[in-house]
Amino acid sequence: MKCILADDEFPSREELKYFIKEFSNLEIVKEFDNGIDVLKYIESYEIDVAFLDISMPGLDGISLAKIVHKMNSEIKIIFITAYKEYAVDAFEIQAFDYFLKPYSEERILSSLQRIEESLKENLKSEVTVDKITVLDNEKMYVINTEEIYYIEANGKQIKVVTKNGEFLSKNKISEITTKLNPDGFYKCHRSYIVNLDKVKEVMPWFNGTFMLRLKDINKEVPVSRGNIKEFRRLLSM
Known part of the structure; x- marks a missing residue:
């Protein structure tokens, strides 16, 4: 289960990275500080989850998520931001979750558990044929x-x-x-x-x-x- 982190605030990215590594089985395959590089990466590599800051240079998280959703609707988008007012926009594009800064440990751990359960259910539902x-x-x-x-x-x-x-x-x-x-x-x-x-x-x-x-x-x-x-x-x- 591969994920990426995109946040131009290094301390915030490091904190989230700690929670993911310590309390989940997600593999962080790449980190970014701008939206343009995220888009280039997703065009070439497969991922399961994308943690996206909403306010980033180059391409904001909402605009980026809309493009990603069109490219691969199976990628789970989790927004990370200090602003509550983007919540409606986030869920209109079917975001999996929405984290507010500063992070709540209980909130993040609960979401990580739901992400893994959802990905496992997707695997169970896949039926192979000959x-x-x-x-x-x-x-x-x-x-x-x-x-x-x-x-x-x-x-x-x-x-x-x-x-x-x-x-x-x-x-x-x-x-x-x-x-x-x-x-x-x-x-x-x-x-x-x-x-x-x-x-x-x-x-x-x-x-x-x-x-x-x-x-x-x-x-x-x-x-x-x-x-x-x-x-x-x-x-x-």
């Missing part, structure tokens, strides 16, 4: 998921690649992810899901990333920097 429906020249086919080598999102087009050809899917890549067996498939990049059983070679790439060479087909799939740690764990690297 078949998926794909399209080829307007015809529909049902294929076994074990036949899939990788899935690629290119804009609104979702491509499902097998040894025998490439197909299209009407589902979003985030929707497909929840249906596939997490032990066999990994979302190694914002735009790619790879079948780990089809990986033949892991090649070091730029900026500490990897490129995956697949069996049987002349294709390579990238692993983004934000997914390197989990990928190493999955493959016991």
Whole structure:
């Protein structure tokens, strides 16, 4: 369960970081002091929770949250601010919670517990399948998921690649992810899901990333920097 902190007040950020590290299982993957850098990060990396200060340079927390919600509505937004008057705006964009400074320890611990419970419920509700429906020249086919080598999102087009050809899917890549067996498939990049059983070679790439060479087909799939740690764990690297 990955989270980010965005607050231009360093002492406030440090205090919240202490509570998260000591009293939750959330992993803080990045800290920011402005909204623009948050947006750039979320465009490339997957997170579950975002703690956002409302008053930040570059892009305020409310405007940032509206953009983030459109990009990925599953990210839980928690606002942190010294001002009560933004509460209505926060909940209009379906914020998970709203912390006032100075922080109340009891309030934060209660919210952290609710966040973890909510994320765990989401995982429980995900149902894996062993078949998926794909399209080829307007015809529909049902294929076994074990036949899939990788899935690629290119804009609104979702491509499902097998040894025998490439197909299209009407589902979003985030929707497909929840249906596939997490032990066999990994979302190694914002735009790619790879079948780990089809990986033949892991090649070091730029900026500490990897490129995956697949069996049987002349294709390579990238692993983004934000997914390197989990990928190493999955493959016991």
